[in-house]
Amino acid sequence: SSRIFSGMQPTSDSLQLGNYLGALTQWVALQEGNEAIYCVVDLHALTVSPDPAVLRDRTRRTAAQYLAAGVDPERSLLFVQSHVPEHAELAWLLSCHTGFGEAGRMTQFKDKSGKQGSEGTTVGLFTYPVLMAADILLYDTNLVPVGEDQRQHLELTRDLAQRLNTRFGAGTVVVPEPHIVKSTAKIYDLQDPTAKMSKSAASPNGLIELLDDPKVIAKRIRSAVTDTEREIRFDPVNKAGISNLLTIYSALTGRSIPELEASFEGRGYGDLKVELAGVVVDWVTPYQERVHGYLADPASLDEILAAGADKARDIAAVTLDRLYERTGLLARR
Numbered sequence: 001s002s003r004i005f006s007g008m009q010p011t012s013d014s015l016q017l018g019n020y021l022g023a024l025t026q027w028v029a030l031q032e033g034n035e036a037i038y039c040v041v042d043l044h045a046l047t048v049s050p051d052p053a054v055l056r057d058r059t060r061r062t063a064a065q066y067l068a069a070g071v072d073p074e075r076s077l078l079f080v081q082s083h084v085p086e087h088a089e090l091a092w093l094l095s096c097h098t099g100f101g102e103a104g105r106m107t108q109f110k111d112k113s114g115k116q117g118s119e120g121t122t123v124g125l126f127t128y129p130v131l132m133a134a135d136i137l138l139y140d141t142n143l144v145p146v147g148e149d150q151r152q153h154l155e156l157t158r159d160l161a162q163r164l165n166t167r168f169g170a171g172t173v174v175v176p177e178p179h180i181v182k183s184t185a186k187i188y189d190l191q192d193p194t195a196k197m198s199k200s201a202a203s204p205n206g207l208i209e210l211l212d213d214p215k216v217i218a219k220r221i222r223s224a225v226t227d228t229e230r231e232i233r234f235d236p237v238n239k240a241g242i243s244n245l246l247t248i249y250s251a252l253t254g255r256s257i258p259e260l261e262a263s264f265e266g267r268g269y270g271d272l273k274v275e276l277a278g279v280v281v282d283w284v285t286p287y288q289e290r291v292h293g294y295l296a297d298p299a300s301l302d303e304i305l306a307a308g309a310d311k312a313r314d315i316a317a318v319t320l321d322r323l324y325e326r327t328g329l330l331a332r333r
Ligand code: AQP
Pocket: 007, 008, 009, 010, 011, 016, 018, 019, 020, 021, 022, 023, 145, 146, 147, 148, 149, 150, 184, 185, 186, 187, 188, 196, 197, 198, 199, 200, 201
């Protein structure tokens, strides 16, 4: 049995299909036979200066979507990051072991700060990966299920873990491994199939938001950018758009890519899009019903999150005490 940890930011009303296929499906699968801990990382969301009421609402919405996707609070811990103060405390400790240049090399920081300019960029955005390392190391995590875009942050987490173990002795922290499933590690934008699908996409038409009107979802799939050939074939280099649609189709139905290629032989792109739109709508409709069910009862949702936070704190406090002791902080009496 391994310890699993992962989280998502409450930065949007709805998760997008990439979040679900790249991460959330793995979270659900890994609950079986492991000790899984899943978090709504609201402290991370503060890096983009959200409106307070909107952030609070999105935090519940994100938790409801974990549950609707199949995260089971009987088996896994589900909580909100800010309810466990040890995350922020460990982040400070780790930030004192992270090189300024090392943090500056994170491509997500370079992308996001580039868009906002240096005056619009906060120190929080810069230290974001350090807080993420704290999230992971706090629970002696073995495996972190994430999409491809988080690989570099996971490498930084591993470097920090190894550094602490070298400096303060073996066993100071557990060195985690990323769990990135190749087939769905990167779902692409429907309008720009070379860019990852993202909550903060350039054009909303490239994005599938799971809580959007199913009619809008279907339309976006039907208008996905493809290529000027006719053949439905998985070829990510030359046919990025078609390959992305096949990836999504395969992931949602469990049918293999070769099986799909065979079933679409001699048929047009329009057929693929219409059929896939049907698949997504059939899947997303009951998902939306489950989400709205959880949101209709915020007291029960908050109860689940409070129980998760209590258990998470028990684990986090032990790790933080160990790290404070090893790094030379005077024990509290
Ligand atoms: N397109 C994607 N394909 C596969 N996995 C993806 N993930 C995100 N986009 C894709 C994975 O989903 C989790 C979300 O983590 P996050 O909330 O920290 O957000 P993010 O990585 O920044 O992704 P978003 O949804 O696209 O948000 P923004 O707009 O902020 O960039 C992670 O496991 C991520 O790998």
